[in-house]
Amino acid sequence: MRIRLEKRGPISFRARLALPFIAVAISFAFSFVLILLARANPFTAFYYIFYGALGSPTSLGETAVKTTPLVLTGLAAAVAFKARFYNLGGEGQLYLGALCAAVLGLHLALPRALAVPVIMAAGCAAGAAWALCAGMLKARLKVDEVVVTLLSNYIVIYIISALLDGPLKDPRTMWPNSPPILESARYPILIAGTRLHAGALVALAAAAAVWWVMKRSVLGFEIAAVGANPKAAGYAGIPVARTVVLTAIMSGGLAGLAGVGEVIGLHYDLVEKISPNYGYAGVVIAVLGGLNALGVVCAALLFGVLITGAELMSRYTGVPVFLADVIQGIVLLVMCAVFVFTQCRVRVTRRT
């Protein structure tokens, strides 16, 4: 007997829409097993996850706070992947945005209406510039962007660590964090009593903008064409290298904006572990969301729920908080596996 994977025809739009839901369901089933292994009731555990994330106005606010950077890093990855520019550097680009925001936030003595936009633009530019390096290397020298972007994360993170132990360190504490930024450099809080800040609106606006660019603009057309078939795109005269570079800029800018929000919306200073791997989670979110802006917002919300709710779940059931990370990992793996089955069908042949 022999098992072969054979190419299959295109699958229907409806089937494609169902894919992320199937993947999430399978991932939840896997995590059920893990929760059982941690000697807890999976149903209770999931109840506390959702209750902890959505059960009260405060927890809803917390979920939105966690979802905000995930939307931006998810969009960053989605835009890049659409052009087949595999930017895994969201984490580093986010950190650079955060660094920029912290430095400007400390020293930029302007009224808020000026300071915030300037900081946003600077953080965006910093992330974009970092991604641009990888984009140029790929467009000009055909250097693999996966390796470059992934490794460039460490460069940024270690530089920031060094800065927080040196010039950026708050002299009043013994921890590696910066002094708090100016009051006028902060995003306003949207709902008093929660930590929900204006960054959430920025993320939603970014999602709307990305949707428009991808569906309605000349650049979006070029990104889709280059991503789907760079050879045919080049043959038709689409500037492939320019498209890759512009995509890199857009992607890095979105990730940088995520970092800005964490500093001027949430922490008000720069700390070493300002992102619990939001950049990498963005990759999973982009894939789960089908590289589509609306899908990214939904997937980011799901992950926001998981991350927020995992803490309460852990407190009540004793299952470690890491379950949220594990589920993220499983979702990515399952999503990749499900993709294989959209391309191929399994054929079993019996030998005579």
Place this chain on the structure above:
Amino acid sequence: MTDSCSTPSPPLVEMRGIVKRFYGKPVNDRVDLTLRRGEVLALLGENGAGKSTLVRILYGLYTPDGGRIFVKGAPACISSPRDAMALGIGMVHQHFTLVSELTVAENVALGARPQRRGIFLDLPAVEKRIREFSERYGIRVDPAKKIRELSVGERQRVEILKVLSKRAEILVLDEPTAVLTPREAAELFEIIGALKRAGAGVVFISHKLAEVMAVSDRVMVLRRGRVVLDRETPGTDARGLSAAMTGRDAAETAPRAARSPGGPVLEVRGLRARGDLGIESLKGVSFTVRRGEIFGLAGVSGNGQRELAEVLSGVRAASGGEFLVDGARMRGATPRMLAARGVGRIPEDRMESGAILDLSLKHNLVLERYHLAPFASGFCLAEGEIDSHAERLIAEYGIVAHSVGIEARSLSGGNIQKAILARVLEPGPALVVASQPVRGLDVGAAALIHRKMLEERDRGAAVLLISEDLDEILAIADTIGVIYGGNILRIFPRGEADRERIGMLMAGVREGAR
């Protein structure tokens, strides 16, 4: 290799009544093939005649829809290359499958029966065996050299060594000389001779009549999936084989009367280009295509026409020479600059270069003009314009599609080609460069594409039609050039061209030299 001479041993391979269909269309139609020990069988035929399909069935890459295969007299079920190798069948592909950073010995060891010492690969033993083979068959290659240090001819010898090291007695060589210099080809023929004397059977696929006459013992010609000739080579001549290949009985469409052509649109002057392997594949061609003229460039594929088309399309750099469109030098121009100059380009690989299968049909229809008015204003796409443009072209070119937004992937090959044609012709190009525009298409789609190209000519466009289908060229071209080995051997007006002469030139037999 044979133990006795008294009993006639069964043939090495016997394929009987092989049938293979692709999408219901037979590409092998009841084909019989016999290969004896110590015999070189040449498989001859135009592209698409079914030669490659036949040997792929023998090598287990395709499963036949009908017919039986016997190897050394015993019925064989070959469902994978592994099965084929176990039966002693080896294949040397046109495109090499070597790891360029490994040495010759390491490449031979890859995939062969492992020669081990403990858990380690016994490379000295592999090298020793390579030297044995080298001596026995005169295959000269240094086992310690890395593949990337070798010439194309040497790489091919490594491929042959790989096959021999798996104890193959039946060798299939798929167009082995296509990438070789004449000198390397001569060395290959010596190796084939040595293999033959050692009792192996060789199936040799080729387009080139001269080498078929020189190397083979028997020749089999396929046309449209059927065997049209199977004879001992000494009993044939180049003229007869060429006629069998092209089918002189095929009905010829009388070319429509062309109006007398106008001024030159495309002037190609001494154009040179390198192929993918870095070898010069286009060796200085010159010709002119005029307004209101279809220039048909005939030739078997792999003779430089792909490189020519790619240079003229702006996707391959020329290594010498120049080409002009309406008097302007265009060497080095990008596809977008060419399109702006009125050059319409129809690529040979429509699924790879012509269309983006994951995009919608309507977007494929504006692939070269999406950034121009009326399809875009500034940064915004005008989807409404793109939709109505698509609807108009779908009606005009008879593209069968459920909606304008359907993914190109779900369209048939013929409809994709119609869409490419629509995209290219719609702006009214001054020059159309069409490569193999009807290859693999059904009769209806092919007829529509030919009609459109004739309309373009009558409108006053210059058309360069590159094709390996002689029937197509004879049917619509006004001027015919024949390309062989990177050179244009002859150019004649349609009236002076006859099928037999072109067929001979396509096979590299120069006039007066037969």
